[in-house]
Amino acid sequence: MSREVWILAEHAGGRPRKITYELLGKARALAEALGSRVTAVALGSGVGALAADLGAHGADRVLLGDAPALGQYTADAYTAALAPLVAAERPFLLLIGSTASGRDLAPRLAARLGAGIVTDCAAVDLDGEDVVATRPVMTRKALARVAFQADVLRIAVVLPHIFPPAAEDRARSYETVPVPVPVERGAARARVVDVTPVARESVPLTEADIIVSGGRGLRGPENFALLHRLADALGAAVGSSRPPVDSGWVPHDYEIGQTGKTVNPQLYIACGISGAPQHLAGMSGARCIVAINRDPQAPIFQVATYGIAGDLFQILPLLTEEVRRLKAAQQG
Amino acid sequence: MHVVVCVKQVPDTEAPIRIRPDGQGVDESGLTFVMNYYDEHAVEEAIRIKERAGGTVTLIAAGPARAAEALRAGLAMGADQAIHIQDPALDGLDHLALARVLTAAIASVPYDLVLCGKLATDDNAAVIGPALAEFLDLPQATAVTRLELGDGTATAHREVEGGVEVLEISLPAVVTVERNINEPRYPSLPGIMRAKRTPITVKTIADLGVDLGGSGAARVRLLGLAPPPARPPGRMLEGEPAEVVRELVRLLREEARVL
Ligand SMILES: Cc1cc2nc3c(=O)[nH]c(=O)nc-3n(C[C@H](O)[C@H](O)[C@H](O)COP(=O)(O)OP(=O)(O)OC[C@H]3O[C@@H](n4cnc5c(N)ncnc54)[C@H](O)[C@@H]3O)c2cc1C
Ligand SMILES: Nc1ncnc2c1ncn2[C@@H]1O[C@H](COP(=O)(O)O)[C@@H](O)[C@H]1O
Numbered sequence: 001m002s003r004e005v006w007i008l009a010e011h012a013g014g015r016p017r018k019i020t021y022e023l024l025g026k027a028r029a030l031a032e033a034l035g036s037r038v039t040a041v042a043l044g045s046g047v048g049a050l051a052a053d054l055g056a057h058g059a060d061r062v063l064l065g066d067a068p069a070l071g072q073y074t075a076d077a078y079t080a081a082l083a084p085l086v087a088a089e090r091p092f093l094l095l096i097g098s099t100a101s102g103r104d105l106a107p108r109l110a111a112r113l114g115a116g117i118v119t120d121c122a123a124v125d126l127d128g129e130d131v132v133a134t135r136p137v138m139t140r141k142a143l144a145r146v147a148f149q150a151d152v153l154r155i156a157v158v159l160p161h162i163f164p165p166a167a168e169d170r171a172r173s174y175e176t177v178p179v180p181v182p183v184e185r186g187a188a189r190a191r192v193v194d195v196t197p198v199a200r201e202s203v204p205l206t207e208a209d210i211i212v213s214g215g216r217g218l219r220g221p222e223n224f225a226l227l228h229r230l231a232d233a234l235g236a237a238v239g240s241s242r243p244p245v246d247s248g249w250v251p252h253d254y255e256i257g258q259t260g261k262t263v264n265p266q267l268y269i270a271c272g273i274s275g276a277p278q279h280l281a282g283m284s285g286a287r288c289i290v291a292i293n294r295d296p297q298a299p300i301f302q303v304a305t306y307g308i309a310g311d312l313f314q315i316l317p318l319l320t321e322e323v324r325r326l327k328a329a330q331q332g
Numbered sequence: 333m334h335v336v337v338c339v340k341q342v343p344d345t346e347a348p349i350r351i352r353p354d355g356q357g358v359d360e361s362g363l364t365f366v367m368n369y370y371d372e373h374a375v376e377e378a379i380r381i382k383e384r385a386g387g388t389v390t391l392i393a394a395g396p397a398r399a400a401e402a403l404r405a406g407l408a409m410g411a412d413q414a415i416h417i418q419d420p421a422l423d424g425l426d427h428l429a430l431a432r433v434l435t436a437a438i439a440s441v442p443y444d445l446v447l448c449g450k451l452a453t454d455d456n457a458a459v460i461g462p463a464l465a466e467f468l469d470l471p472q473a474t475a476v477t478r479l480e481l482g483d484g485t486a487t488a489h490r491e492v493e494g495g496v497e498v499l500e501i502s503l504p505a506v507v508t509v510e511r512n513i514n515e516p517r518y519p520s521l522p523g524i525m526r527a528k529r530t531p532i533t534v535k536t537i538a539d540l541g542v543d544l545g546g547s548g549a550a551r552v553r554l555l556g557l558a559p560p561p562a563r564p565p566g567r568m569l570e571g572e573p574a575e576v577v578r579e580l581v582r583l584l585r586e587e588a589r590v591l
Contacts, residue, residue: 116551
């Protein structure tokens with residue numbers, strides 16, 4: 001087994017995704033503690049240009065699997081490409097982002113390699129020679145600390161927006177190594193036939209520093225405009241509790257909570273949300289929580305950093321104005 | 333179309349939990365257990381497929397004696413038969429070893445499609461589905477929001493970052509389901525009566541002919557569960573709305589430093 005820390009680079013539109021920089025940041029810290037180096041694996045079609053970004057953000061070596069067959073992610077194609085690389089060099093640890101494709105790929109890869117896998121990691125640390133991960137379980141009512149056995153291949157799937165991204169240094173040196181992409185018999189059995197972009201005016205929820213979220217207290221789809229206006233002023237993403245999704249006011253990908261997304265923003269502004277445990281499951285990891293609710297007894301206030309007991313229809317426009325004023329002052 | 337659904341029994345997410353003093357699990361006394369939320373959607377999808385295309389729905393659960401209740405609940409919804417893997421050795425298995433055991437159980441019945449939940453709400457792993465696909469050597473589609481079956485193929489919709497992916501897979505396949513794929517039915521009274529009469533096949537790991545050998549040793553181990561860190565006490569802001577809003581923005585900027 002080598003001492004290297006590997007990351008799987010996720011990318012879109014020819015650039016690494018934000019999660020990739022976060023993985024590189026974590027990998028650098030671990031590799032420095034281990035006295036080893038960081039290898040980034042980039043798979044795709046026409047991905048050669050990624051190497052410069054990955055190198056500048058902490059990769060010492062970039063393994064490039066460049067083939068038309070990898071142009072679109074499928075579990076079959078990516079497992080076939082990645083498994084032999086990992087099996088041949090046996091890195092100390094492989095980090096994969098907890099994204100739609102990362103969650104799809106990592107367990108399959110672990111099953112093929114007989115690797116230890118820990119998903120949903122909110123922390124990954126060295127404890128002597130052990131790798132210890134912390135992950136929320138039981139709808140965030142508990143944190144589990146788990147350790148990989150010493151002699152296994154380790155795959156950690158890490159939550160987005162938790163680890164600070166690696167710093168950029170365009171002068172760093174790194175090597176690029178093209179790797180063979182096996183011809184893959186699975187191509188016939190799984191094929192992406194279409195990807196329909198979902199119109200979202202803002203940053204993806206799981207990557208957002210600030211989230212403005214609305215619940216049943218919004219009363220109807222039209223009132224989400226109030227949230228979008230505040231979100232625009234803040235540069236935030238808009239999310240929701242479950243009732244607005246179930247009522248069809250907003251699409252399913254807005255939902256935050258046990259059956260929706262888990263988010264870790266710096267700031268979460270909950271408007272007209274009561275604070276049910278299933279909602280808290282998705283957002284109580286936010287660093288700062290603001291709750292706006294006209295019921296002073298609402299449970300959301302128990303997790304709120306700042307609470308306003310008041311009518312959101314009155315508060316939100318005022319808040320949007322105040323934020324705009326602040327932003328204008330900050331600009332000027 | 334023969335559909336196998338893997339169902340897990342988990343603590344009801346509504347209930348508060350008490351972490352055991354040894355940190356190795358939760359205190360089960362007084363705790364209500366239910367079928368994993370996403371698995372209800374998987375059972376519903378399987379029954380809808382049977383209603384449209386004929387065939388059978390087989391449920392498989394691995395777990396202690398109480399897990400039979402989750403199987404009964406699925407039978408009451410309309411599944412045809414159920415296999416309960418019950419073995420003291422289940423306790424020490426990691427997800428991949430458990431997937432080996434489930435694989436053997438699935439292989440013991442006819443199947444064109446294996447359905448799982450997107451994840452189990454107790455351990456949040458989302459590992460079993462893709463692991464089954466690997467061990468059964470099948471294509472996979474995870475966190476599926478819509479599933480259409482064709483002739484020897486299936487079309488699955490999945491939410492990906494910034495879009496919806498449409499994936500075509502050949503059958504048999506393993507599919508894990510997202511909650512908005514359907515609305516699970518409530519069991520009917522006749523369904524509940526029938527479920528009570530339907531025998532559940534109980535099997536041990538040895539019955540399934542699985543020899544976990546070296547691969548039975550857990551590759552990851554739980555060091556302990558702890559409650560999440562308490563949030564520092566918050567503050568209610570009081571006064572006229574305009575005043576409160578000004579104070580909030582000031583605090584966000586100067587105290588919380590998030591603006
Ligand atoms: C298995 C399961 C999974 C679930 N998963 C999720 C999940 O992932 N995410 C989720 O959010 N929920 C989930 N739920 C639902 C959850 O239990 C709650 O029902 C839900 O979170 C409540 O949403 P809410 O706070 O928007 O609505 P309510 O609980 O109805 O609260 C609305 C709030 O708005 C306030 N309000 C009303 N008008 C105003 C106004 N003018 N100004 C200010 N405040 C106002 C009210 O005081 C109230 O507190 C799940 C439930 C189950 C059973
Ligand atoms: N003990 C079990 N018995 C049967 N199915 C299971 C079991 N554990 C997990 N599964 C299935 O795998 C899915 C994902 O579980 P997990 O990988 O543990 O998050 C669940 O929704 C079930 O469909």
